[in-house]
Amino acid sequence: MEQQSPKELILRSLKEKSSLKQDIFQNTSQTFALLKTVVKEVAEELNQYHKTDKRVTVEYKDVSDRQVQIRVAGDTVIFYMHTNIFDFDKSHRIWKTSYVKEENFRSFCGMIQIFNFLADSFKYNRVNDLGYLIGRIFLNKELHYFVEGKRQLGFLYNDFVNTVIDRVALKAIVESSILYCLNFDLYTPPFDSVKEITVSDIQAVEANMQSTGKRLGFRFQADTDQIE
Numbered sequence: 001m002e003q004q005s006p007k008e009l010i011l012r013s014l015k016e017k018s019s020l021k022q023d024i025f026q027n028t029s030q031t032f033a034l035l036k037t038v039v040k041e042v043a044e045e046l047n048q049y050h051k052t053d054k055r056v057t058v059e060y061k062d063v064s065d066r067q068v069q070i071r072v073a074g075d076t077v078i079f080y081m082h083t084n085i086f087d088f089d090k091s092h093r094i095w096k097t098s099y100v101k102e103e104n105f106r107s108f109c110g111m112i113q114i115f116n117f118l119a120d121s122f123k124y125n126r127v128n129d130l131g132y133l134i135g136r137i138f139l140n141k142e143l144h145y146f147v148e149g150k151r152q153l154g155f156l157y158n159d160f161v162n163t164v165i166d167r168v169a170l171k172a173i174v175e176s177s178i179l180y181c182l183n184f185d186l187y188t189p190p191f192d193s194v195k196e197i198t199v200s201d202i203q204a205v206e207a208n209m210q211s212t213g214k215r216l217g218f219r220f221q222a223d224t225d226q227i228e
Helices: 006-051 098-102 119-123 167-182 199-203
Strands: 058-064 067-072 075-086 109-118 132-139 145-149
Touching: 006 058, 006 067, 006 075, 006 109, 006 132, 006 167, 067 167, 075 119, 075 167, 109 119, 109 167, 132 167, 145 167
Parallel strands: none
Antiparallel strands: 058 067, 067 075, 075 109, 109 132, 132 145
16 A cells, blocks of 8 residues: 655645534524523513512523623523534544444534522622533534533433434533532532631722632532432
8 A cells, every 4th residue: 555645644634634623613503692592582482480589580691602691699500612623532432432433523522511609709800700511512523412511411411312402402401500500509618728818818808808619629520420
């Protein structure tokens, strides 16, 4: 077999990978645009509860082409589309499927990340507050998808071989994300970590006395995946 020149190898890579990644990016962008409409729909449906309790609101915010937010009572759930395309380590479970073994390029995926923040972090511009990654949606050139995440997000949406992303799937993921966040409660930080503050700290208390997070003082990985 004749050895290919560097130019030929480059052109081959452009054909096999670069064009493929552009296709996946287009799929991910279109899926994210659909996700925005789904998040807005869910926000409108859930905000009906505002009629029952005026103190509780659900708000939709279209931040950019790559970010959309939904505020549900005291929580903000952020969906963020990454601009890059990813492959997986050969030890990842998708490489054990016949679906990927038959066509290796099926493993390349776009990614949409799901974050949870306290709503007050944005309301009061507490820029040092902590947020948490609770899930990641991966989808490939054929729109097959799976989700890595906490609790129900980690096992309800992991049939990469057979499932294709659509409006119904996106709505289920959005609702599962909100449900997880509502059950992920705010913990007080350890007493010894805040027992001493400076004069400037107390003077700036309205702005940002200390960073806040739902599991401040604890590793997020320690949060149980068990459904309560």
